[in-house]
Amino acid sequence: MNHPLRCQCGTLRGHVSRPETVCRGVCYCKDCQAYAHFLGKADDILDEIGGSDVIATLPQHVTFTQGLEALTCMSLSDKGMLRWYASCCNTPVGNTARDFRISHVGLLHNCLEDPSTSLDSAFGPVRMRVGMKSAKGTPKAMPVSTTVSLLRFMATLVRTRLNGSYRITPFFNPDDGTPRVQPKVLTPDERARLTEAL
Numbered sequence: 001m002n003h004p005l006r007c008q009c010g011t012l013r014g015h016v017s018r019p020e021t022v023c024r025g026v027c028y029c030k031d032c033q034a035y036a037h038f039l040g041k042a043d044d045i046l047d048e049i050g051g052s053d054v055i056a057t058l059p060q061h062v063t064f065t066q067g068l069e070a071l072t073c074m075s076l077s078d079k080g081m082l083r084w085y086a087s088c089c090n091t092p093v094g095n096t097a098r099d100f101r102i103s104h105v106g107l108l109h110n111c112l113e114d115p116s117t118s119l120d121s122a123f124g125p126v127r128m129r130v131g132m133k134s135a136k137g138t139p140k141a142m143p144v145s146t147t148v149s150l151l152r153f154m155a156t157l158v159r160t161r162l163n164g165s166y167r168i169t170p171f172f173n174p175d176d177g178t179p180r181v182q183p184k185v186l187t188p189d190e191r192a193r194l195t196e197a198l
């Protein structure tokens with residue numbers, strides 16, 4: 001079963017396959033908060049204590065079917081992760097490592113909204129919370145299955161490295177692993193301006 005993926009305005013569309021294999025988490029780190037402000041969508045992206053709901057999956061499970069030319073990316077620093085979003089309406093799509101051999105994408109909840117189902121029923125409950133020291137409050141207690149689901153996800157990641165399937169990704173060129181678009185990297189000043197508002 002595929003879960004639909006779309007940006008807010010509907011230009012960029014696609015789907016996520018195997019939604020039952022994902023690992024869902026919330027990240028409260030300052031970088032994710034700064035990114036939400038960069039897009040001008042902090043209210044849409046962040047929960048009431050500054051968390052971003054993220055669905056971690058393999059890039060090979062993400063397929064774009066329309067509007068790929070709108071997919072662009074930025075980074076908060078020259079070593080930071082690549083943060084992919086739809087340039088048409090600034091909907092965040094997903095975050096990847098800079099090295100495509102790390103076969104991971106954290107899809108932001110905003111591109112996965114589907115009127116026919118909830119995130120809980122499509123992807124299961126939140127199983128991970130990271131960056132909690134930057135949270136603006138105390139998050140709810142976590143289910144005990146966190147470690148198990150994290151380990152299972154890590155094992156899948158290692159497998160893609162061994163069998164070479166990390167090359168199947170819509171975010172990078174399969175031959176040389178360069179990102180499909182040149183990331184816009186913020187200068188230290190631009191970045192400082194975003195974080196000082198947090």
Ligand SMILES: [Zn+2]
Nearest residue numbers: 007009088089
């Ligand atoms: Zn759009």
Ligand SMILES: [Zn+2]
Nearest residue numbers: 027028029032
């Ligand atoms: Zn984060």
